[in-house]
Amino acid sequence: xxxxxxxxxxxxxxxxxxxxxxxxxxxxxxxxxxxxxxxxxxxxxxxxxxxxxxxxxxxxxxxxxxxxxxxxxxxxxxxxxxxxxxxxxxxxxxxxxxxxxxxxxxxxxxxxxxxxxxxxxxxxxxxxxxxxxxxxxxxxxxxxxxxxxxxxxxxxxxxxxxxxxxxxxxxxxxxxxxxxxxxxxxxxxxxxxxxxxxxxxxxxxxxxxxxxxxxxxxxxxxxxxxx
Numbered sequence: 001x002x003x004x005x006x007x008x009x010x011x012x013x014x015x016x017x018x019x020x021x022x023x024x025x026x027x028x029x030x031x032x033x034x035x036x037x038x039x040x041x042x043x044x045x046x047x048x049x050x051x052x053x054x055x056x057x058x059x060x061x062x063x064x065x066x067x068x069x070x071x072x073x074x075x076x077x078x079x080x081x082x083x084x085x086x087x088x089x090x091x092x093x094x095x096x097x098x099x100x101x102x103x104x105x106x107x108x109x110x111x112x113x114x115x116x117x118x119x120x121x122x123x124x125x126x127x128x129x130x131x132x133x134x135x136x137x138x139x140x141x142x143x144x145x146x147x148x149x150x151x152x153x154x155x156x157x158x159x160x161x162x163x164x165x166x167x168x169x170x171x172x173x174x175x176x177x178x179x180x181x182x183x184x185x186x187x188x189x190x191x192x193x194x195x196x197x198x199x200x201x202x203x204x205x206x207x208x209x210x211x212x213x214x215x216x217x218x219x220x221x222x223x224x225x226x227x
Contacts, residue, residue: 057207057224081139083146083204083226086117090136092143093161093168100159100168103177108159110168119145121159124183124190133157135226137196137204140164144171146196151218154196158189197221 064071074080084090095117098110106128109120116132123129135146137156140163146154158171172181172189179185187193197219201208205223212219 059206059224078139082137084136086133086136086145088115091117091133091145092136092139092163093145094166098168100170102159102170103173104181108168110159117145119147119157119159121157126183131157137200142169149190151216152197152220153218155190156194156196156200158194 060071081090093110095110095112100108100110102108106122111118111120118130118132120128120130123131131147133145134148134154137144137146138160142160142162144160145157147157149155159168160171161167162169172179176187179187181188183190185191192198196204197210197212201210201221201223205226207222207224209222210219211221
């Protein structure tokens with residue numbers, strides 16, 4: 001009979017320990033994987049939730065879901081009509097050859113041409129010009145009008161319609177009576193003081209991006225809703 005090799009006992013112990021270590025390692029790895037997947041999914045879900053909770057514009061339709069009564073009241077208020085594209089249903093002033101003579105003796109005329117609204121008044125060169133009206137601005141007790149200018153600008157006409165007395169009047173005569181009002185004055189209607197993009201848009205529009213470009217001195221103003 002062949003003689004069995006006489007291996008030291010410590011070698012069997014090492015091999016046994018090695019086998020146990022490998023088996024235990026696999027079990028531990030499997031447990032880590034099993035428990036890590038739910039944690040990863042939870043973390044991912046929380047991350048997506050945080051992204052969806054970042055502030056973003058939703059519009060008035062979203063407000064209706066929880067504030068229907070308030071929305072109806074707002075729709076019926078003058079504020080909801082504070083700015084609108086100039087149409088027969090939004091313009092309240094007399095543009096059927098309406099006239100106004102201001103304190104400086106200038107004769108201004110309001111008229112329609114091809115179903116669009118125009119005013120003949122002093123322009124940036126202090127001479128009479130014809131301007132097309134783009135928007136009605138305000139509803140009551142007075143209504144102003146916005147006129148488009150080069151560079152994406154909208155300028156507020158200083159001639160307004162008094163909705164209570166149904167007459168035209170000059171804001172410049174009433175507000176700036178102690179000023180020499182011409183195109184060199186910052187308050188003059190074609191200058192920055194009466195610029196809608198920088199002075200009015202924030203309150204009469206939502207999700208406003210003025211997009212002013214310094215190099216070209218122009219606006220590319222964007223908004224979601226006007227009101």
